[in-house]
Amino acid sequence: MAASGGRTVGSFLWKCGNCCFNFNTVSSNLTCQVLSRQLCVSAVLHRKNLAAAGPEKFSEEFIKKQVEEFNIGKRHLANMMGEDPETFTQGDIDRSIAYLFPSGLFDKKAKPLMKHPDEVFPKQRAVQWGADGRPFHFLFYTGKQSYYTLMHDTFTKALAVEKHQDRLRGKGLFTQDTKQISLVGSRWLLKEELEELLVETISEHDYARFIQLMERLLSLPYCSVEEDFVQRYRRQLEIQSSKQQVQPLQYDQHGVAYSTGDGRRKTATGTVLLRDSSSGSISINGTNYVHYFPVLQDREQLMFPLHFMGVLGRFDMQCSVSGGGHSSQAGALRLAISRAMLSFLSEGQVETMRQAGLLTPDPRIKERKKPGQEGARRKFTWKKR
């Protein structure tokens, strides 16, 4: 770009915006006046409608180039760290990057990262048609080809099962008691998971239709033929152990059974050592419980688990508690006592205790103060004017 003596309109505009429309203007003043008109183009015409363009699209070659660069960079990094490039895993990469570029930022996404391009760039669909323009998929013109293929296939399978049933009925071999697909412990794919599977966005209505169709397939008596197909669209639920973990009883040198338990409430934590002597003495942090908890309510909380199971005088307790106030300490100890008692009780009694709510930790904590308010709920005094 020849920027001669005087500033011409062209060179000024070149510097201002990335417009390369009129190189003629970038010349001497004389030629500028003689050859070219001064074009005054407002920035509005050059502004791109970013919203209409949609998510940024990356071409296949670009992604391939990124993958190559990543692999080469991985080897360089391994050499830098003195490791073997062949056995350099993603975990090693993460640790090396964290070591070489320590970042004090809190947001994980703001920290420097080096990951495989497939994880960084969003998955996109390749071009759907060939060189002659004919689309590859027969449902291309519907717009949602993967979803509708899925519906089509499911329906085909349902028809096949019905045909099979009809054939058996014709032969007289149709029975209702056939092996059914077990659906216990699994759930249908969520809408987001289905979208991920199909690489395509679907609406709530579409998802509901899909589930409806699958349920219809499952309602047929002989649907076990298509079990693999159905299980592909189900996920196992995480098995939550509903039982309390009951510690086995321990015996000290005198043969007395004892167990420990701990509990928390608000900011108080307490531990309790329960001994199966018939004394019924209770000490908290070395002092007698009557002196430690002068308030009746706190002592009631302490006694309630024993009173509920009817073993008031049986156990001997040594408790230690810290944090919180007197009420929360009492609550913490109550939970600790209930947990310690589990070792001494039968399963039915454990269930009774659970239903009474003795084994559930109280989740309530102090609610935070919000800005613009005096406290968590209290607002500042409202003044009319």
Next chain:
Amino acid sequence: MAPGVFTKGLCGLHHRLVAAGYSCSGPLCASAAAVKTLPLQTDSTDVTDKILNLPLEMPDFFRLSELFSLKDLFDARVHLGHKKGCRHRLMEPYLFGSRLDQDIIDLDQTVEHLQSALNFTAHIAYRGGVILFVSRRRQFGHLVEITAQDCGEYAHTRYWQGGLLTNAPIQYGPGVRLPDLIVFLSTLNNVFQQHVGVRDAAKMNIPTVGLVDSNCNPSLVTYPVPGNDDTPAAMELYCRLFKMTINRAKDKRRQMELLRGLSAVGLTPGS
């Protein structure tokens, strides 16, 4: 009537084909570079021209009149229309009469119309055009999709999104190819109104073959075929006929190419 109408419908397509060298919908060929005209030598151009022009010289090149007869249509209950109250005014020329208030479609006219429609479809398939089967009847949606799959063509029996044809470059991406023929196996949608595709195809200059029952509007359809679209027997007959036509046309094309010694890949729009 048939040859005249047929050449009228095909003329535009032929021009477009010859101009682009490939079957490509002219106004929407956004990136013409994507579908390049290969530098053909003069003798292979002649051969391709001969392949394309030969079927046009004969009235029934694919011998489609053998595929069906009036009796087949009658047995498949194609002549049964809807009740007198549902009758569309523009369908009156196609009706034979009405019996106990039920309209009877004139099968003589149906035979002629079906013959010309199948002939047109065959020629489109012969030239490697994209054929889209549309039907919004839930009872026969699966059948239509199966038919399309068997022919190697395309189907749309689902909810029709508004901009499918008219806003295609935005919806699918630039350089998309629109269908060269749309076959409506039922021109009505689920609320007994005319399917949006009929109007959109007319807007986009895409020829249509439509099965019009006695309650449908045949005016916007290029090749209306008056007939029953409610009976499974009739629908199966139509699907079978279209499938056989398209397969026949494609096989003929492959045969012609082999005869003239041209390779199928690259030079011709895939058949």
